[in-house]
Amino acid sequence: MQEVIKAVSRTPSGQKGKWDTLFTRREAEKARRFHQSIPGYGPTPLVSLPHLAKALGLSAFHVKDESKRFGLNAFKGLGGSYCVANYLAGRLGIPMEELTFARLQEPAVHEKIRDLTFVTATDGNHGRGIAWTAHCLGVRSMVFMPQGSSPERLQNIRALGSDASITDLNYDDTVRHAARVAEEHGWPLVQDTAWEGYETIPGWIMQGYMTMALEAAEALEEVPTHIFLQAGVGAMSGALAGFFADYYGSRKPVITIVEPNGADCIYRTALADDGRLHAVTGSLRTIMAGLACGEPCSIGWEELAAHAEHFVSMPDYVAAKGMRVLGNPLPGDAGIISGESGASTSGFVCELMQNRSLGELRALLGIGDDSRILCFSTEGDTDRENYRRIVWDGLCPSF
Numbered sequence: 001m002q003e004v005i006k007a008v009s010r011t012p013s014g015q016k017g018k019w020d021t022l023f024t025r026r027e028a029e030k031a032r033r034f035h036q037s038i039p040g041y042g043p044t045p046l047v048s049l050p051h052l053a054k055a056l057g058l059s060a061f062h063v064k065d066e067s068k069r070f071g072l073n074a075f076k077g078l079g080g081s082y083c084v085a086n087y088l089a090g091r092l093g094i095p096m097e098e099l100t101f102a103r104l105q106e107p108a109v110h111e112k113i114r115d116l117t118f119v120t121a122t123d124g125n126h127g128r129g130i131a132w133t134a135h136c137l138g139v140r141s142m143v144f145m146p147q148g149s150s151p152e153r154l155q156n157i158r159a160l161g162s163d164a165s166i167t168d169l170n171y172d173d174t175v176r177h178a179a180r181v182a183e184e185h186g187w188p189l190v191q192d193t194a195w196e197g198y199e200t201i202p203g204w205i206m207q208g209y210m211t212m213a214l215e216a217a218e219a220l221e222e223v224p225t226h227i228f229l230q231a232g233v234g235a236m237s238g239a240l241a242g243f244f245a246d247y248y249g250s251r252k253p254v255i256t257i258v259e260p261n262g263a264d265c266i267y268r269t270a271l272a273d274d275g276r277l278h279a280v281t282g283s284l285r286t287i288m289a290g291l292a293c294g295e296p297c298s299i300g301w302e303e304l305a306a307h308a309e310h311f312v313s314m315p316d317y318v319a320a321k322g323m324r325v326l327g328n329p330l331p332g333d334a335g336i337i338s339g340e341s342g343a344s345t346s347g348f349v350c351e352l353m354q355n356r357s358l359g360e361l362r363a364l365l366g367i368g369d370d371s372r373i374l375c376f377s378t379e380g381d382t383d384r385e386n387y388r389r390i391v392w393d394g395l396c397p398s399f
Contacts, residue, residue, distance in 0.1 A: 003261040003262075003314075003315035003316075004261075004315065005312065005313070005314045005315070005318070005348075005351070005358065005361070006261075006264075006267065006312070006313040006314075007310060007311065007312045007313075007361055007364070008267065008270050008271045008310070008311050009309060009310050009311075009364055010270055010273060010305075010309070010311075011309070012305070012306055012307050012308060012309060013305055013306045014245075014306060014307070015306055016306075017302050017303070017306055018302075019203070019242070019299050019302055019303060020242055020245075020246070020303070020306070022203050022206065022207055022239075022242070022299075023206070023207070023210065023238075023239050023241075023242030023243045023245075023246065023303060024242075024243070024246045025214070025243070025246055025247050027207055027210065028207075028210035028211065028213065028214040028243055028247075029214065030096070030097070030207075031078075031082050031207050031208050031210055031211050032210075032211045032214055032215075033097075034081075034082060034085055034096070034099065034100070034101070035078060035081065035082070035208075035211050037100035037101045037102060038070065038081060038101045039101070040070055040071065041070070042068075043215040043219070044064060044065055044066050044067075044068045044069050044075075044212065044215065045064075045065045045068060046062055046063075046064050046065075046215070046216055046219040046220065047062065047063045047064075047065050047334050047336055048060070048061070048062055049061040049062070049063060049329070049330075049333045049334070050332070050333065051329075051330040051331065051332045051333045052325070052329070052330055052333055052350075053373070055330060056349070056350065056353040056354065057353055057368070057369050058353065058367070058369065058371050058372070058373055059225075059369060059370050059371055059372050060222070060224075060371075060372040060373065061349070061372075061373045061375075062216075062220065062224070062372075062373065062374050062375070063326065063336055063338075063346060063374075063375045063376070063377050064212060064215070064216045064374070064375070064376045064377065065336050065338075065377050065380075066212060066342070066376065066377055066378050066379065066380075067336075067337055067338070067342070067377065067379060067380025067381075069212075070132070072125075072128055072129060072132055073379060073380040073381070073382050074125035074128070074129070074290075074339075074342075074378060074379035074380065074382055075125075075209065075212055075236075075376070075378045075379070076125040076126045076128065076129035076192075077128075077129040077132055077133070078129075078208040078209055078211050078212060079126070079129065079192060079204075079205035079206065079207075079208035079209050079235075079236075080126065080129030080130040080132070080133050080190070080205065080208070081101075081129065081132075081133045081208065082204055082205065082207060082208025082211075083190055083201050083202075083204035083205040083208060084118065084130070084133045084134070084137070084190060085099055085101070085104065086201075086204040087188055087190070087201065087204070088104060088113060088137075091112075091113070092109065092112060092113075101136070104137050105136070105137060105138070110137070110138050113137065113139055114138060114139060115139075116139045116140065116187070116188065117139070117140040117141065117142055117185070117187045117188075118130055118133075118134050118139065118140070118141045118142070118187065118188055118190045119141070119142045119143075119144075119178050119181055119182040119185075119187050119188065119189050119190070120141070120142075120143055120144070120178055120189065120190050120191055120192075121143070121144045121145070121146070121171070121174040121175040121177065121178040121191065122143055122144075122145055122157075122192075123145065123146060123149060123153070123171060123232075123289045123290050123292060123293075124145065124149060124150060124153030124154075124156070124157070124289065124290070124382055124383075125153075125290055125378075125379055125382060126192045127141075127143035127145065127153075127157050127162070127164065128153070128156055128157050128160070128382075130143065130162075130190055131143055131157045131160040131161070131162035131164070132160050134160075134161075134162065135160040135161050135162075140161075140162075140163070141160075141161075141162040141163070141164075142162065142163045142164070142178075142181065142187070143157050143162050143163070143164040143165075144164075144165060144166075144167055144174050144177055144178045144181075145157075145164065145165065145166045145167065145174065146166070146167060146169055146170050146171040146173075146174045146292070147166065147167060147168050147169060147170060147283075148283075149166045149289070150289065150382070150383040150385075150386065152382070152383050152384060152385065153289075153382055153383060154166055156382070170282070170283060170284050170294065171284060171292055171293050171294065172279070172293065172294045172295045175191060175193065178191065179191070179198075188201070189201070190205070191205075192205045192206075192233070192235050192297075193233040193235055193293070193295070193297040193300075194235070194297045194298045194299040194300070195295075195297075195298055196298065199298070199299060202235060202297065202299060203299060205235065206235050206236070206238065206239035206299065206300070207239065209235070209236045209239045209240065210239055210240065210243045212376065213239075213240045213243045213244065213247075214243070214247075216374065216376075217244070217247050217248075220374070222372055223248060223251050223253065223372070224253045224372045224373060224374040225253055225254065225366075225370070225371045225372045225373075226253055226254045226255075226256065226365065226366075226367060226371055226372070226373050226374070227240075227244060227253045227254070227255050227256070227373075227374045227375075228255075228256050228258060228345035228346075228348060228349060228373065228374070228375050229241065229255065229256070229257055229258070229308075229345065229376065230257075230258050230259070230288075230290075230291055230341060230342075230344045230345050230376070230378065231257045231258065231259050231266045231291065231300075231304075232259075232263070232290055232291040232292065232293035232341075233265075233293045233295065233296055233297040233300060234257075234265075234266045234296050234297045234300030234301055234304055235297045235299070235300045236300075236378070237257050237266075237300065237304060237308070238297065238299060238300030238301065238302070238303035238304050239300070239303065240376075241255050241303050241304055241306075241307040241308050242303040242306070242307060244307070245306070245307040252307070253374070254309050254310070254365065254366060255307060255308040255309055255310070256308070256309065256310040256311070256312060256348075256365060257270075257304060257308050257310070257311045257312065258312045258314060258344050258345050258348050259291055259311075259312065259313050259314070260286035260287075260288045260291050260292070260313070260314065260315075260316060260319070260344070261286070261313050261314060261315055261316075262280075262283075262284055262285045262286040262292070262316075263280055263284040263286055263288075263291060263292045263293055263294055264280060264313035265277075265278060265279055265280045265293065265294055265295060265296045266296055266300075266301065266304065266311060267311045267312065267313040268280065268313075269296055269301055270304075270305075270311040271311070277295070277296045277298065277301060278296070279294050279295045279296070280294040280295075281294055282294075286316055287316045287319060287320065287340045287386070287390070287396065288316065288319050288340045288341045288344055289340060289341065289383070290339075290340070290341030290342075290378065290379060291341050291344065310364070310365055312348060314344075314348055314351075316340075316396055317396045318344070318347045318348055318351045319340050319341070319343055319344040319347045320340070320343075320347070320390045320396040321347040321350055321351060322338065322343030322344060322345070322346040322347020322348070322350060323338055323339070323340065323343040323347070323387065323390055323391050324390070324391055324394075325343075325346065325347065325350050326338045326343055326346055326377065327391050328391075336377055337380045337381050337387070338377040338379070338380065339379040339380055339381055339382050339383065339387060340383075340386065340387075340390070341378060341379055342376075342377040342378045342379040342380065343377060345375040345376065346375045346377065349373055349375065352365070352367065353367070
């Protein structure tokens, strides 16, 4: 069956939930203060693409380029470093407001934490962020990756000293495997998704993601009319949706969530609209490896239900188009090297504006020549071989 773009709209509840206090401007500023203490911190570029905007019939098009974050080629180091810091703050009895990255590297502190092993499951970027944080602090990490993960992403994690391996399981089963290993050994599980009984650490990770949203909001000269966010489990998109709702208040932009057809658990949950989370099982095949997740993050969904208007499930070719468009800019625009998951939202905006058959969807989203778009390119070419296959050779793997 040919995959197509599917969309569902719902009226956000707008109600303050139990998690909304986590995703505020104040908490974002707190997270950024910690990130500013990390050597090499700097706001990532907010790239304006005026010529692309004009070609698409839009007023403005901005893309936050997270390939420049901490030398990790992706945004995930924000969540990984912030959750590890919060965990250690509690273990050491240090108020988070007083904690800096340098303090965690002090010999006296290291002596108290050197026997720790942080455990996680990942498609690549989150695990690399955890491995990098652990490496910087002189502690161990164990990272499990799902079947079919990129060998390059595995090697990037191992290069940071992590005990990393690829399983024969899909993403969600790999998460369960990591949780069992952590429990058996009494090690902290630092997972970027939440479920009942496991919410504190994912909440910290999600708060860490808000640093990039705060940077973007402060850099924009005008309030965007539309924000597009990609979802795997919905942790990043949920955190940013909550943040932008708090930051902009009554001026909150329209928020649209984008997922691959093969792993569209957030879309299915929105479509069912029955108060339950809906999973996608099986192989979760998609080129968007960072979004190949079948079970929604409970916290993420609650934030999306409160603050997002539209949910899209789309074919892989749309993300591939985004990679090519960003990597081959119009004269006068800057180029952005964006990976399969990173380019998904930009690809969707381009397809939406160029595909004549999507006129009803454009009208539903309320997009026109006065629209100001904000997207997040959450990763660069973290799998360079696949990036070149798609961008250079014009291929889009079919599963």
